[in-house]
Amino acid sequence: MKNIKFTLRVSALMAVGAFLLQMGCAKKSEDGGTPAEKVSIQNQGSDTMVNLAQAWAEAYSSVDSAVSVEVSGGGSGTGVAALINGTVDIANSSRKLEEGERAKAQQNTGKEPKEYMVGYDALAIFVHKDNPLNEITLEQLAAIYSADGNVTKWSQLGVQNAGCANDEIIRISRQNNSGTYHYFREAILGKGHDFRLGSVDMNGSKDVVDLVSKTPCAIGYSGMGYATHDVKVLHVAKKAGDPYVAPSIESTLDHTYPIARPLFMYTLGEPTGHVQHYLDWIHSDAGQQIVKESGYVPLPKDGSLEHATPANE
Amino acid sequence: MFIETPLVQKKKRTEAAAKIVFMLMTILMILPLLLILAYLLYKAFPILSLDFFITNPKNGMRAGGIWAPFLGTMYLVVISLLISAPIGVLAAVYLNEYAGDNWFTRIINLAVVNLAGVPSIVHALFGLGAFVLFAGMGRSILAASLTLAIMTLPVIIASTKESLAAVPRAFREACWNVGATRWQTIRHIVLPNSISGILTGVILQVSRTAGETAPVMFTGVVFFKKISEGDIFAYNLFDQCMALSMHLFTISTQVPDVPKALPYGTAVVLLGTVLLVNALSITLRVYLRARKKW
Amino acid sequence: MANQRRLGNLSEPIIEGLIRLCGISAILFVIGIFFFVFREGSGFLFSKLNLKEFLTSIEWYPDSPSNKRYGVLALMAGTASVTVLAMMIAVPFGLGAAIFISEFCSRRARETFKIVIELLAAIPSVVWGFIGLTVMNPIIIDLFKAPIGLNVLNGGIILALMSVPIIVSIGEDALKAVPDSYREASLALGATRWQMIYRVLLPAAKNGLLAAALLGVGRGIGETIAVLMATGHAVQIPHSILDPVRTLTATIAAELGETPVRSDHYQVLFIIGILLFSITFVVNLVADLVVKGIRGK
Numbered sequence: 001m002k003n004i005k006f007t008l009r010v011s012a013l014m015a016v017g018a019f020l021l022q023m024g025c026a027k028k029s030e031d032g033g034t035p036a037e038k039v040s041i042q043n044q045g046s047d048t049m050v051n052l053a054q055a056w057a058e059a060y061s062s063v064d065s066a067v068s069v070e071v072s073g074g075g076s077g078t079g080v081a082a083l084i085n086g087t088v089d090i091a092n093s094s095r096k097l098e099e100g101e102r103a104k105a106q107q108n109t110g111k112e113p114k115e116y117m118v119g120y121d122a123l124a125i126f127v128h129k130d131n132p133l134n135e136i137t138l139e140q141l142a143a144i145y146s147a148d149g150n151v152t153k154w155s156q157l158g159v160q161n162a163g164c165a166n167d168e169i170i171r172i173s174r175q176n177n178s179g180t181y182h183y184f185r186e187a188i189l190g191k192g193h194d195f196r197l198g199s200v201d202m203n204g205s206k207d208v209v210d211l212v213s214k215t216p217c218a219i220g221y222s223g224m225g226y227a228t229h230d231v232k233v234l235h236v237a238k239k240a241g242d243p244y245v246a247p248s249i250e251s252t253l254d255h256t257y258p259i260a261r262p263l264f265m266y267t268l269g270e271p272t273g274h275v276q277h278y279l280d281w282i283h284s285d286a287g288q289q290i291v292k293e294s295g296y297v298p299l300p301k302d303g304s305l306e307h308a309t310p311a312n313e
Numbered sequence: 314m315f316i317e318t319p320l321v322q323k324k325k326r327t328e329a330a331a332k333i334v335f336m337l338m339t340i341l342m343i344l345p346l347l348l349i350l351a352y353l354l355y356k357a358f359p360i361l362s363l364d365f366f367i368t369n370p371k372n373g374m375r376a377g378g379i380w381a382p383f384l385g386t387m388y389l390v391v392i393s394l395l396i397s398a399p400i401g402v403l404a405a406v407y408l409n410e411y412a413g414d415n416w417f418t419r420i421i422n423l424a425v426v427n428l429a430g431v432p433s434i435v436h437a438l439f440g441l442g443a444f445v446l447f448a449g450m451g452r453s454i455l456a457a458s459l460t461l462a463i464m465t466l467p468v469i470i471a472s473t474k475e476s477l478a479a480v481p482r483a484f485r486e487a488c489w490n491v492g493a494t495r496w497q498t499i500r501h502i503v504l505p506n507s508i509s510g511i512l513t514g515v516i517l518q519v520s521r522t523a524g525e526t527a528p529v530m531f532t533g534v535v536f537f538k539k540i541s542e543g544d545i546f547a548y549n550l551f552d553q554c555m556a557l558s559m560h561l562f563t564i565s566t567q568v569p570d571v572p573k574a575l576p577y578g579t580a581v582v583l584l585g586t587v588l589l590v591n592a593l594s595i596t597l598r599v600y601l602r603a604r605k606k607w
Numbered sequence: 608m609a610n611q612r613r614l615g616n617l618s619e620p621i622i623e624g625l626i627r628l629c630g631i632s633a634i635l636f637v638i639g640i641f642f643f644v645f646r647e648g649s650g651f652l653f654s655k656l657n658l659k660e661f662l663t664s665i666e667w668y669p670d671s672p673s674n675k676r677y678g679v680l681a682l683m684a685g686t687a688s689v690t691v692l693a694m695m696i697a698v699p700f701g702l703g704a705a706i707f708i709s710e711f712c713s714r715r716a717r718e719t720f721k722i723v724i725e726l727l728a729a730i731p732s733v734v735w736g737f738i739g740l741t742v743m744n745p746i747i748i749d750l751f752k753a754p755i756g757l758n759v760l761n762g763g764i765i766l767a768l769m770s771v772p773i774i775v776s777i778g779e780d781a782l783k784a785v786p787d788s789y790r791e792a793s794l795a796l797g798a799t800r801w802q803m804i805y806r807v808l809l810p811a812a813k814n815g816l817l818a819a820a821l822l823g824v825g826r827g828i829g830e831t832i833a834v835l836m837a838t839g840h841a842v843q844i845p846h847s848i849l850d851p852v853r854t855l856t857a858t859i860a861a862e863l864g865e866t867p868v869r870s871d872h873y874q875v876l877f878i879i880g881i882l883l884f885s886i887t888f889v890v891n892l893v894a895d896l897v898v899k900g901i902r903g904k
Contacts, residue, residue, distance in 0.1 A: 040538075040552065051568060054537045055373045061539050070553055071537040073567060077670075081867035087451060104867075165752050175840070175861045176670045185672070192673040197665065197681070198843035200755065200851050203835070203861055204567030214745055217754040226569045294373065324799045331801035332711050338703030339720065342771050346727050349738060400629045407630025411623075423895060424633040430822070430891035431640060431884060432829025433732075434856045438863070438880040442643035446868065463636050470633065496619050517729075524731025527831040527860055558733045562832065565737050576741075580734050591729045595722055 039274050044072045045079020045092030046179045047204055048121055048223040049263055052294045053092055056282055059290055063281060067274050073204070076179030083266055084108055089275050091266040094121060094179030094223075095186075111269035118282055120297035122224040122247035122260040123184060126209070126231040128216045130163040135235040135244040138188050138258060144219065145171055145184075147194040154217075163216030171199035172208050172220035180205060184221055187259050224248075225295025252297045263296070353584065356577035365578060369542055370560070374568045379579055381540050384547060385554030386586075389458050389529065390522045392550070397462035398515050401469030408470070409477040410499055429467035433527040436464045440532040455550045457533030464528055465518040472517065476510020477503060509601030516594035520587045526558040534559045536567075557583045644884060647869075648877030655871065656878065667842045669862070669872040677875045679882070684844045685852035689834055690827035692763030692848060693770060698820045700767070701774030705819070708775070709782040710804060721776070728772035732833040739765045739837025753849040757839035760848045765837045766830055770823040777822055781815020782808060814897045821894035825887050831856040855879050 043053055050073035057069035072078070079091035080101055086109040097105075097113055105113050125141065127133055133154070140157060143149035152169055154161040161167065173195060174181040185195065202208045205222035212220040213230035220231075224247045227233050235244035238258045251257035271279055281287050288298040317325070364378060371377030404425075412418040440460030450456040480503050488498040504511075534556045540547035548554045561583060565576040656677070660666075664678025708720045743764065744756030751760070785808055793803040809816070839851025840861065859876050866873040 047567065050536060051373050057537060058371065058373070058539060068539055070535050072535045072553075073563075075864070077866060078864050081870075084867050101867075164754065166754060168754055170755050176668075194668055194671050194673070197667065198841050200757065200839045200841045201853070201861070202566070202840065204563075206569045206571075207566045209569060210566075210740075211744075211755070211757070214748065215755050216748075228570060324802070328799040328801045331804070332707075335703045335707035335711060338700045339707045342700050342704050342768075342775070343720075343723050343727070345768055346723065346730070349742075352742065353734075353738075400632055403626045403629035404632055407626045411626060412630065421631060421633055423892070424637045426895050427888055427891050428633050428637050428640075430825045430829070430887050431637075432831065432856055432887055434829070434831040434859050435640065435644060435880050435884050435887075438644045438647070438859065438877055439640040441863075442647045442877070443639065446647075447643065463640075466633065466636065494619060496622055520729050524729070524733065526731070526733045527856075530860065531863055558731055558832075561733050561737060562836075565740060566836065576737065580737050583731055584734050587729050587731055588726055591726055595725065 038068050039066055041067060041069045041090065041275055041278060042082075042088040043069050043090045043092065044082050044088045046076040046094040046263070047073045047174075048076075048094040048178075048180050048225075049092040051225065052119070052263075052291060052296055055290050055294050056287060059286070060278060060281060063286075064274070064277065067278065069278065075175070076182070079266070083113060083268060086268060089267065089271075090279070093264045093266060094261060095182050096262075096264065097266060105268065109268055113266045113268060114270060116265045116267070116279055116283075117262050117299065118265050119263045119288070119291040119299055120252050120260055121263055122252045122257050122297065123180065123187070123221055124224040124227050124247045125219070125221050125234045125236055125259075126212055126227060127219050127234060128163060128212060129230065129232050130216055131159070131161050131232060133157060133159045133161070133234065134232075135237065137237045137240050137242070139239055141188050142190065142193075144169055145173070145195055145199070146189045147196045149196065161216065166217075168217055170215055170218040171196070172211055172215075172218050173199035173201050174205070174208065174222075175201045175203060180222060183261050184259075187261075223296070224252075227295075249292070249297045253300050260297070350584070353577055353581050357574060357581040360572075360574040360578040361581065366582075367542055369539055370537070370555075370564075374537065374560075374564055375571050375575070379557065379560065379582060380542050381538055381547075382555035382557045382560035382579075383582070384540065384545065385454075385534065385538075386523055386557040386583075388454055388548050388554055389461060389533075389556060390519050392454065392458035393461040393465065393522050394515065394519060396459060397466050397469055397518060400462075401466050401514070401518075402473050402511055404466070405470045405473035405477055406499060406504075409474050410495070410503065425467050425470050428463075429471075431464075433464065433525060436460055437528045437531050439463075440528060445532055451551070452531070452533045452535075452553050453551045454533050454548060454554050457529040457554075460528045460532045461522045461525060464525070465521050468518045468521060469511075469514045472514025473507070473511045476507035476513075479510065480506045509598055512601075513594045513598045516590055516597070520590040520594070523590070524558055524583065524587050526556075526562055529556055530559060536563055557586070641881075641884060644877055644880045648874050648881055650869070651871055651874035652878050652881075656875070661875075661878070665842070665844060667858075669875060675871065679855065679858075679879060681842045681844050682853055682855045682858050682879070685838065685842075686828055686854040686856070688759045688845050688848075688852055689762040689766055689838060689854060690824060692759055693766035693827045694820065694824060696763065696767035697771045697774055697823055701771045701819065701823065702778050702816055704771070705775045705778030705782060705816075706804060706808075709779045710800065710808070721779075724772045724775050727768075728776075730769075732769065732830060733836075735765050735769055736833040736836030739833065743837065747849075751849060755839060755849075755851055757837060758849050758851045759838065759845050762834045762838035762852070762854075763848065765833050766827050769830060769833060770826045773826055774819045774823045777819035778812075778816050781812040781819060784815060785811045818894040818897045821890055821897065825890040825894065828890070829856065829883065829887050831860050835860050855883055859883075 053071045057071050060069060076093040076095055079093050080097060082088040083091040084101060084105045102113055125136060143151040153167045154164060154169055155167055202211060205226040208220040208222045209226050209228055209231055212218045235246050236258055237244045245251050245257045247257050252260040267275060291298040366378055366383060367380050368378035369380045408421060440456060444450050444456035444459050445452055484502050485498050488502045533553050535553045538555050557579060561576060561579045564571050660678055663680055665681040666676040666678040667681060668676045708717055739761050743761045747753050747756035747761055789807050789811055790803060793807045834854050835857035838854060840853045840857060841851040842853050845852045859879055863876050
């Protein structure tokens with residue numbers, strides 16, 4: 001009996017102790033005056049960019065150890081939504097902010113969103129390794145994915161996909177509101193067109209690549225940085241007769257690859273202090289080198305950003 | 314002895330067949346658990362080491378360990394426990410010691426059952442609507458812990474109630490007879506005698522909390538956050554944190570080129586933590602039950 | 608001593624008040640959950656939502672540039688198909704295991720099995736999802752020549768394994784609640800154990816077993832992360848168990864993070880939450896009433 005009482009007391013004490021410690025920690029950071037205190041930057045948005053954002057965040061911790069960048073993904077919509085709600089410092093978006101969103105953000109927070117272009121991404125189209133298909137046109141892609149398209153079999157594309165028993169094309173897509181999904185819809189299906197329902201909508205770009213690599217019947221799309229050796233990246237042409245081009249840094253920068261887009265970061269109003277330093281660093285050589293290492297396309301050399309080095313020029 | 318008629322033989326055969334069928338069903342149910350454990354462990358083996366626990370995810374979460382998510386899960390578990398344990402235990406005390414057998418008590422019991430049945434994603438919606446937005450906590454460890462605490466409350470209430478009910482009524486009567494008040498009786502006799510069941514429930518709550526993903530996704534867990542390695546006070550209440558369950562979700566669905574062993578390692582640590590805590594709860598229950606003198 | 612007693616007298620009402628408050632907390636939380644989920648979704652529910660389209664259309668285009676449509680029929684079909692398949696596997700196996708454990712096992716074996724089942728119940732859903740994604744997916748493609756391994760079958764099996772423990776433990780409770788005199792009487796009449804189970808035990812424990820199955824259904828409908836990872840997430844009415852589907856819960860989990868707070872899409876996701884809450888509420892209520900039914904007898 002004594003023993004049990006003792007355990008009860010000890011556990012109660014431990015609980016109270018832990019709680020006090022917690023409170024102590026919380027208090028300390030609230031007044032946040034001491035110089036050793038960590039500053040966090042909230043960075044949220046585009047799934048396409050989340051790995052890049054994460055790589056930046058990780059590398060930046062050795063540039064300025066006082067700053068901790070919190071990265072979350074979820075899609076460009078998330079970032080923009082958070083920006084509109086005023087709950088992030090930097091929103092990542094793989095599409096431009098729409099006028100309505102811009103106005104909403106200003107109305108909600110009283111600040112004008114400021115845009116930073118931080119790199120480019122090429123949308124890669126891929127199929128299973130064993131699929132004989134090597135190239136595809138944007139028109140064919142639209143016919144596969146669009147609500148008014150009519151291509152549902154591999155044989156309609158003129159290939160004999162031996163690994164795929166019933167010849168059916170399994171369309172792998174992204175969940176709506178991801179920037180990649182929006183961009184694909186706009187660039188390939190065309191304005192005002194919808195996806196055909198019944199596509200397998202994955203949560204992340206990595207999911208898409210993984211699933212395509214395991215599914216002989218599948219076709220999928222994601223940012224070029226996500227492609228692995230387990231899938232076959234298709235060469236893409238605008239329409240039949242045009243040259244087929246593989247996605248790469250060069251073909252993105254010289255605009256021969258037809259489906260590439262800029263990547264953006266947004267802040268509310270003119271950034272100051274740590275956020276500004278962070279964005280400046282992202283535009284520096286070191287930051288742009290990370291863009292390249294992560295499989296995206298760094299900004300080209302031009303007037304405003306002359307220290308950014310494009311690859312293999 | 315009598316000679317078995319065909320009817321008796323047939324009876325015996327059905328009996329044996331029934332037993333085998335039911336046994337197979339049970340085994341088929343348990344076998345996956347063992348196979349899965351073995352497979353996960355086998356796949357994760359190359360990566361499991363002390364370093365895996367104490368280093369942060371590195372190199373775009375393609376290398377390193379699980380320090381930040383592991384610590385985040387610990388924070389969520391401890392804080393949600395600090396919230397739900399007192400409420401849950403007191404609620405069970407009320408239901409078992411104070412509440413009469415009337416419609417109001419039945420409604421409370423029904424509410425407990427329903428609270429346990431609410432889908433975890435609806436808890437997430439609630440956490441987002443109530444704590445993150447309405448209470449203005451923002452996405453934070455506090456908001457996520459509160460959400461988890463409410464979700465796991467029924468676990469604590471149910472197990473505490475059961476163990477309170479197991480304390481013989483004679484104990485209470487003896488106590489009342491020497492002039493103790495109701496609370497004194499509870500405090501000095503009922504609670505100490507039911508501590509084993511209470512602890513079991515609390516520990517079960519821990520294991521449930523550690524594994525949940527959906528309720529914390531929108532209330533306070535981030536994709537990535539770098540914290541200082543080895544510092545157990547690296548998070549504070551109003552920060553967001555990483556969590557093991559979410560980390561497993563992201564590295565298995567969103568991050569490209571992750572070495573195969575990494576998600577398996579994370580899964581094993583998550584599973585190991587949960588099963589270990591459960592095993593602890595079971596051992597404790599068996600041990601304390603064996604010591605009971607009535 | 609006197610001092611201490613006065614203190615005790617003073618603190619006692621406070622503590623009892625606290626206990627009463629905690630006692631009704633469960634009610635407060637259930638109401639709170641409904642209130643806050645409803646609050647976020649109600650604006651759209653009462654003004655713009657076309658309820659008929661919502662419940663009868665398969666067109667889920669929450670962010671179409673030209674014509675936004677919010678039909679959840681395909682999502683409900685997804686939830687239903689995965690849950691039904693899971694129950695077709697889990698109910699017979701779960702009840703079979705419950706019978707085996709409660710009727711054929713020695714005391715020691717029974718305790719061991721119950722512990723294993725507790726452990727099975729403790730496996731986090733994200734781990735199950737991970738298993739569906741990495742282990743089951745290629746197996747299903749190989750075994751069934753399925754075009755894609757993330758489908759109703761995958762989700763159904765995962766969900767079955769997840770809901771078996773609850774069915775076993777509630778089912779076992781129900782069998783235990785049947786008085787031993789029933790068993791003894793039928794055995795004394797010369798019935799075999801199987802006859803006793805089939806003719807006496809099952810009818811007597813009928814309600815409890817039904818409740819066990821219902822709680823399994825509740826669990827199946829509400830499961831989120833595991834089905835999100837294992838079912839393929841495709842908006843369509845499945846024609847076979849090898850088709851990928853998307854469930855109500857998975858839709859909320861996948862899309863909520865990305866929608867601006869209070870936008871139409873965001874509110875519709877909360878309305879799906881209300882729908883889920885209502886469905887599971889009814890299922891749990893029925894299960895509870897059914898259990899009360901046996902107690903009343």
